[in-house]
Amino acid sequence: MGNLEWLDGPAARRREAGSSAEGPGPVLVAAFEGWNDAGDAATGAVEHLWERWGATTIASIDPEEFYDFTATRPHARREAGRRVIDWPANEFGWAEPDGTNGVVLLRGVEPQLRWRTFCGTVLEVADELGCEWVLTIGALLADVPHTRPTPVFGTAEDPGLGGRLGLGPSEYEGPTGILGALQGECGARGLPAASLWAAVPSYAPSAPSPKAAVTLAARAVTLLGTTVDTSVLDLASLSYERQLDELVAEDDTTLEYVHLLERQHDASERATDDGVVPNADQLLDEVERFLREQ
Known part of the structure; x- marks a missing residue:
């Protein structure tokens, strides 16, 4: 496509081989700023x-048609000494x-226009490099406490890929x-795809x-069968928790809400451990009632 600019680099040999290369191909991992990126978590990963x-x-993708x-x-x-304009960037890295x-990494910005052309x-790029499958990474706002581990859930529509990664299809409708558009286009083209989402x-x-x-980075590298040093993010996470602790402590209403979410999370954990949580529904109702009242 005319809106795609290729650069010379270490992936050139793979591009020349494309889908005809012997053995498994690389994996495309993508995240976008915007609606899919609560807390900048997906793009941060x-x-x-x-x-x-x-x-x-x-x-890189020329932004002119898509924004x-x-x-x-x-x-x-x-x-x-000169004025420079930075346009919305979608860059692929090898x-x-x-x-x-x-691994082909895509760091981008969710476009407003021509989504089907954008996904194509x-x-x-995935086709040129002979990618074996695609992994999309997102984050959403949810009723979860910052004082507990970040929930991450994964999905895969392709039964073969899902079986290999231990993921099932998404039941979401809305x-x-x-x-979601990129996942749909992968399915239409027969390219296996999986998705990871974190709750913020x-x-x-x-x-x-x-x-x-x-948490997203750690889960992604596990699916890819490799590792990455996360010490910088680990330290930043400790600072993030301390800052939220201080902010929450200043507001009694928010503090009460966080305690409710902690109880709900802990009850869910006990359900996973022993299969019996007698008050799980009551806790969920309590959270929903609190939100309605506020």
Whole structure:
């Protein structure tokens, strides 16, 4: 497609081989700023993988066709004595972490226009590089406490890939974002795809969540069969928890809400351990009643 710009780099040999290359191909891992990225957790996870694996940019998508620039505005800055405009960027990076046949990382921004064409452009890269499957990463706001481990759930529509990764199909029906559109296009083309989603506390919607980002990164590398150093995100997660502890403690209503969520989480954990949680429904009703009253 004319809106895709390829750059020379370490993935050139793989691109030349494409889907005809012998053996399993690389995996495309994608995350987008916007509706699918609560707490910047999804893009934070991919950004961390990009940096730690030393990914090299191999391609980018021209934003002209896909964005309403009055909604997603470009940024102006000065560099080396001149004015520079940064447009919404969708960049593909090539990395070769241990135990893989290569990973193609996509860090992007959810477009406003021509989603089907945009998804086709993304999958053109997957096809050129002979990608074996696609992993999308997202994050959503949910009724979860910041004081407990970040919940992450995964789905896969393809039975073969799902069986290999231990994931089942999604039961969700309703409005979707670019990740849902990309998953749908993968299915239409017969390209196996999986998705990971992290839950971010709804009472801290504007705070970047390194805690959710590190959980997504760790789960992603497990599915990919490799590893990544997460020490930087681990330290940032401790700071994130301390800051939220202080903010929550300043408001009795929010503190009460967090305690309710903690009780609900702990009850769910006990259900997993022993299969019996007599008050689980009562706790859920209590949370919902609290939200209605507030």
